[in-house]
Amino acid sequence: MRIVGLDTWIVSIPHPRPVTWAGVVETHWESVLLRVSTDSDVAGLAQARLHPAWSGTSPRLTAQALGRLYGPLLRGVDPLSAERTKAAVDRVRGWSPAKALLDIALADVRARHAGLPLRTYLGGWTDEVTVSALLTRGPREGCVDELAKAVDRHGFTAVKVKVGGDAREDIARIQDIRNAFGDSLSVRVDANSAYSRREALLVGDALAELGVAHFEDPCPLEPPAHRRELFRRSRVDVLVDRVVDSPAAARQVIDEGARAVSVKANRLGYANARRIVEICEDACVPCVAGLSGESAVGALASLQMCAAYRQCADIPAEESFFTMLPHDVVTTALEIRGGKALLPDSPGLGAELDLRALERFGVRHPA
Numbered sequence: 206m207r208i209v210g211l212d213t214w215i216v217s218i219p220h221p222r223p224v225t226w227a228g229v230v231e232t233h234w235e236s237v238l239l240r241v242s243t244d245s246d247v248a249g250l251a252q253a254r255l256h257p258a259w260s261g262t263s264p265r266l267t268a269q270a271l272g273r274l275y276g277p278l279l280r281g282v283d284p285l286s287a288e289r290t291k292a293a294v295d296r297v298r299g300w301s302p303a304k305a306l307l308d309i310a311l312a313d314v315r316a317r318h319a320g321l322p323l324r325t326y327l328g329g330w331t332d333e334v335t336v337s338a339l340l341t342r343g344p345r346e347g348c349v350d351e352l353a354k355a356v357d358r359h360g361f362t363a364v365k366v367k368v369g370g371d372a373r374e375d376i377a378r379i380q381d382i383r384n385a386f387g388d389s390l391s392v393r394v395d396a397n398s399a400y401s402r403r404e405a406l407l408v409g410d411a412l413a414e415l416g417v418a419h420f421e422d423p424c425p426l427e428p429p430a431h432r433r434e435l436f437r438r439s440r441v442d443v444l445v446d447r448v449v450d451s452p453a454a455a456r457q458v459i460d461e462g463a464r465a466v467s468v469k470a471n472r473l474g475y476a477n478a479r480r481i482v483e484i485c486e487d488a489c490v491p492c493v494a495g496l497s498g499e500s501a502v503g504a505l506a507s508l509q510m511c512a513a514y515r516q517c518a519d520i521p522a523e524e525s526f527f528t529m530l531p532h533d534v535v536t537t538a539l540e541i542r543g544g545k546a547l548l549p550d551s552p553g554l555g556a557e558l559d560l561r562a563l564e565r566f567g568v569r570h571p572a
Contacts, residue, residue, distance in 0.1 A: 206243050206244065206245045206247070206283055206284060206285055206318070207243060207244050207281050207282065207283060207284075208241060208242070208243055208279045208280055208281065208282050208283075208284050208290075209242050209243060209244050209280065210241075210242045210276065210280065211239065211240070211241055211242075211271050211272060211275065211276040211279065212239070212240040212242060212569070213237060213238065213239055213240075213268040213271050213272060213569075213570045214237070214238040214268075214563060214567035214568060214569055214570060215235065215236075215237060215238075215264050215265060215268060215567065215568045215570055216234075216235065216236050216237075216238050216252070216264075216500070216534055216563070216566050216567045217233045217234070217235045217566060217567075217568075218233065218234045218235075218500070218530055218531070218532050218533070218566050219232065219233050219234075219531070220232055220233065220234060220530075220531075221531055224341055224529075225341055225342040225343055225367075226341065226342070226367070226397075226498070227258070227259075227342075227367075227369065227397035227398075227399065228258050228397075229256055229258055234254065234498075234500070234530060235254065235264055236252050236253060236254040236255070236264055236499070236500065236503065237252065237253055237255060237264035237265075237267045237268050237271075237306070237570075238250070238251075238252045238502065238534065238563075238567065239251045239252065239271060239306045239307070239310050240310070240558070241279075241284065241307070241310040241311060241313075241314055243284055243314060245318075247314055247317050247318050248314065248317075249284070249309075249310035249311055249312070249313030249314035249315075249317065249553065249554075250310055250313055250502050250553075250554055250556055250558070251305075251306040251307070251308075251309035251310040251313065251471075251502065251503075251506060252306075252471075252499065252500065252502035252503040252506070253267070253302060253305065253306055253471040253472075253497070253499070253503055254471075254497060254498050254499055254500075254503065255267055255302055260301075260302050260472065261302075262300075262302055265570065267300075267302050267303050267306070268570040269570070270297075270300050270303045271303050271306065271307070272570065272571065274297050274300070274303075275293075275294060275297065275303060275307060278293040278294065278296055278297070279293050279294070279307075284311050284314045284315065285314075285315055285318060287311070287315075290307075290311055291476075294307055294308075301450070301472075301473075302472065304474055305470070305471060305472055305473055305474035305477075306471075306474075307474075308474030308475050308476055309470060309471070309474060309475060309506045312326070312327070312475050313553040313554045314553075316552055316553045316554075317552040317553035319552070320552050321552055322509070322548065322549065322550060322551065322552060322553070322555060323505075323506075323509040323510075323513075323553050323554050323555070324509045324510075324512035324513045324548065325513075326513075327475065327479075327509065327510060327513035327514075328513030328514050329513060330512060330513055330514055330515045330517075330518065331512050331515075331518065332512065332548060332550075333512070333545045333546070333547075333548065334494075334508050334511045334512050334522050334545060334546045334548065335362070335363070335521040335522065335544055335545055336359075336361070336363075336508070336521055336522050336523075336524065336525045336541050336544060336545065336546050337361065337363040337364055337365045337391075337393065337521040337522065337523050337525060338352060338355045338356060338359070338361035338363065338364040338365070338390075338525060339364070339365050339367075339496065339523070339525050339526055339529070340352055340364060340365070340366045340367060341367050342367045342368070342369065342370065345374055345377060345378045345381065348378055348381065348382070349381050349382060349385045352364060352382065352385075352386075353385065355528070356386075356390070358528075359525070359528060359541040359542065359544065360541070360542060360543040360544040360545075361390070361525075361541075361544045362389070362390060362391065362521070362544045363390060363391040363392070363393070363521040363544070364382070364390050364391070364392055364393070365393045365394075365395060365496060365523050366378065366379060366382065366392065366393070366394050366395070367395050367397070368394055368395065368396050368399070368408075369395075369396045369397050369398075369399025369400065370399070372400065372404050372407065372408050375394075375396075375408065376408060376411045376412070376415075379392065379394060379411075379412060379415050379417065380415060383415050383416070388416070391418050391521065392415070392416070392417050392418060393417065393418050393419045393420075393421065393444070393520075394412055394417050394419070394420050394421065394441075395421035395422060395444075395446075395496075396408075396420070396421065396422055396423045396424070397421075397422055397447075398422045398423070398424055398425045398426065398447060399424075400423055400424045401424060402424050402431060402434070402435060404424070405420075405423035405424040405435060405439070406435070406438055406439065408420075408423065409423060409439045409440055409441045410440055412440075412441050413440035413441045417441055418441075418442070418520075419441065419442050419443070419444040419464070419465055419520070420439065420441040420442070420443055420444065421443075421444040421445070421446055421467065422444075422445065422446050422447050423435065423439070423443065426445065426447065426448050426458075427448065429457070429461060432445075432448075432458065432461060432462075432463075433461045433462060436461060436462030436463060436464070437462060442464035442465060443462075443463060443464055443465075444463070444464065444465040444466070444467060444493065445458045445463045445465070445466055445467065446466075446467035446469075446495055449466055449467060449468070449481065450472070450473070451473075451477065452477055452480040452481050452484060455480075455481040455484050455485070456484050459484065459485070459488045459490050463490065464490065464491075465490060465491045465492065465493060465520065466481065466485055466490060466491075466492045466493075467492070467493055467495030467496075467523075468481050468482060468485075468492045468493065468494060468495060468510075468517070469494075469495045469496075469497055469507070470494070470506050470507050470510045471497045471499060471503050471506055471507060472497065475510060478510055479514075482514045482516050482517065483516075485516050486516045491516070491519040491520050492516055492517055492520070493517065493520040493521075493522065493523060494507045494508065494510060494511035494517055494522035494523060494524060495507075495523050496523035496524060496526065497524065498526040499524055499526060499527060500527050500530055500533050500534070500535075501527050501533050501534075501535045501538070501539045501556055502534075502535060502554065502556045503524075503527075504524040504525075504526070504527045504539060504546075505539060505548075505549075505554045505555055505556050506554060507522065507524045508522055508524055508546050508548060509548065509554060509555070512548060521544075522546070524546075525541060525546075527539060528541060532562065532565075532566060533559070533562065534558060534559055534562045534563045534566055534567060535556045535557060535558060535559055535562075536557045536558070536559045537549070537556075537557070539556075
């Protein structure tokens, strides 16, 4: 088997209403979609939602890198030879998001060739994944109703809540959720480093009283001395995301006192994600398949990884944003029932492209 080409699309799907993330308000969901094609009718997929504020690059820049830098290096290489493909990719420094996409798409090729679901190919721990609901940033009014609809439709037993505006309003929002759902929902809170250290500790005290399970990136976690103080003083277990961009970084924050770590396959690739999972396992620290706000292909990449490793089983995975998108570019919808993602039994990721939808929402790059 040989790689014959890399195909990329910029996919843009309109949101029903604007969505607020850390530092970004979106009217359209935009991502880069990669297909690695081979000479044996086996192709691998990967997709990632990228933004300069989060990843230092954009879908278009990443598509350019994939086509111009990595396509020529990988053409003619056997995709089943993991070390050879890695050697080819490593000839170009940097471009971590592009490398992560290639890692996932090549793993999809290998799992499809083996006739195995990707979760079985990677580790085979389980066939189902508990998933959290998601509340993005927004006004306090209506958030409980929005969450109630999601719980009723998908059976969620956990929720991740994005905060980071006014601290008092944020605390009141969590109180509203507790008042409405009691202890039936496990609650995690993500501030995306928005608070000062002082605010983070004060908000953390309130969240502890409300039974919040984890407080993710409460404030900027650089320099290391600041996060060590936060880990030591916080009454809520601190989950670390933003600074965990490598296995070495994961090991460092765990040594400094982090109580949980976010692992994002679409940011790291499977090889680095696996190393971080093993570091967490050695340290008896839980890890979570973190939120990237993906559609079905990207969500499947994260959820298949989560199902592969027992260390990811303690905290509900965070990839449920795909349920909030009005459209997608795959033939079969990914579903969540009873709070669990229904992972496909088909080989690889379990996703096939809907070419009509891709023509509607995607632009081939280069056009």
